Amino acid sequence: MTPPRHAVLDALSERGEHLTAEEVFKKASRRCPNIGLATVYRTLELLTGLGLVSKFDTGDDKARYEFADPAGEKGHHHHLVCSGCGKIVDYKDFIGEEMELLRKAEQGLSKKYGFKIKSHIIQFFGLCPACRR
Amino acid sequence: MTPPRHAVLDALSERGEHLTAEEVFKKASRRCPNIGLATVYRTLELLTGLGLVSKFDTGDDKARYEFADPAGEKGHHHHLVCSGCGKIVDYKDFIGEEMELLRKAEQGLSKKYGFKIKSHIIQFFGLCPACRR
DNA sequence: TTATCTGCAAATAATTTGCAGTCTT
DNA sequence: AAGACTGCAAATTATTTGCAGATAA
Numbered sequence: 001m002t003p004p005r006h007a008v009l010d011a012l013s014e015r016g017e018h019l020t021a022e023e024v025f026k027k028a029s030r031r032c033p034n035i036g037l038a039t040v041y042r043t044l045e046l047l048t049g050l051g052l053v054s055k056f057d058t059g060d061d062k063a064r065y066e067f068a069d070p071a072g073e074k075g076h077h078h079h080l081v082c083s084g085c086g087k088i089v090d091y092k093d094f095i096g097e098e099m100e101l102l103r104k105a106e107q108g109l110s111k112k113y114g115f116k117i118k119s120h121i122i123q124f125f126g127l128c129p130a131c132r133r
Numbered sequence: 134m135t136p137p138r139h140a141v142l143d144a145l146s147e148r149g150e151h152l153t154a155e156e157v158f159k160k161a162s163r164r165c166p167n168i169g170l171a172t173v174y175r176t177l178e179l180l181t182g183l184g185l186v187s188k189f190d191t192g193d194d195k196a197r198y199e200f201a202d203p204a205g206e207k208g209h210h211h212h213l214v215c216s217g218c219g220k221i222v223d224y225k226d227f228i229g230e231e232m233e234l235l236r237k238a239e240q241g242l243s244k245k246y247g248f249k250i251k252s253h254i255i256q257f258f259g260l261c262p263a264c265r266r
Numbered sequence: 267t268t269a270t271c272t273g274c275a276a277a278t279a280a281t282t283t284g285c286a287g288t289c290t291t
Numbered sequence: 292a293a294g295a296c297t298g299c300a301a302a303t304t305a306t307t308t309g310c311a312g313a314t315a316a
Contacts, residue, residue: 036273080242089246094238101234105227109213113222114262121256129247169298
């Protein structure tokens with residue numbers, strides 16, 4: 001655990017953040033002024049590989065990062081993305097039903113297509129209240 | 134409707150295809166030998182905007198294109214992606230349950246967060262039979 | 267020390283854009 | 292002829308990589 005790595009973790013530590021690598025870089029730069037962008041990318045990839053951070057894309061071709069769900073359903077959520085302004089809402093509603101569907105789907109797809117399912121993506125896109133008019 | 138555009142449509146016409154822009158370009162080049170890659174991108178964007186084609190990403194940072202669902206549930210499907218070799222399986226299983234969940238979710242999210250839902254993504258990732266071992 | 271980590275700059279790779287020529291109507 | 296469409300080449304942009312020096316254990 002080195003200073004740059006600590007700075008990256010720190011940048012992501014606020015809950016509900018969905019930062020791009022550039023944004024992580026800016027925040028991390030405050031704590032570690034001469035950190036390099038490449039190091040940020042390398043660290044984010046490392047953390048993602050360890051399962052501590054999850055990486056996703058909302059359609060603007062910039063990867064976004066957030067702390068991974070703390071083991072299981074507890075913090076499980078999905079994203080609702082505004083196509084207008086890019087706003088991202090974390091929602092946990094319907095998680096029960098979703099988990100049920102996911103369980104069924106993973107089992108069924110596994111059996112039918114022989115895949116060993118590792119992960120999934122569920123995202124909704126639409127217009128937020130401000131962008132609707 | 135110009136020759137290059139026709140060539141792009143033609144390239145996508147085979148069912149079950151999930152082509153990258155580069156692949157569409159190669160296929161389209163057969164029918165229209167001096168088509169340019171930029172035109173392919175422009176045409177794909179046009180068709181996507183018209184709702185005739187849908188664009189998605191399986192995680193390799195290359196956009197993929199396929200004919201859009203013909204109105205509603207009829208051809209509705211989702212993707213099962215192999216993280217090993219990139220293979221993409223279209224599946225329609227659990228579509229009933231998924232539609233039910235989607236309907237509920239769209240209504241609920243709309244009410245709770247004020248979003249007007251336009252679309253969604255559901256994808257599963259895992260290892261295909263060949264990549265499992 | 268000894269391998270790992272870092273910053274910088276240069277390299278990639280997908281996609282976009284400027285522009286001048288070409289087609290369509 | 293006026294506007295839309297095209298190909299080419301150059302520009303963009305997020306991300307990756309090579310490398311020599313710095314750092315952690």
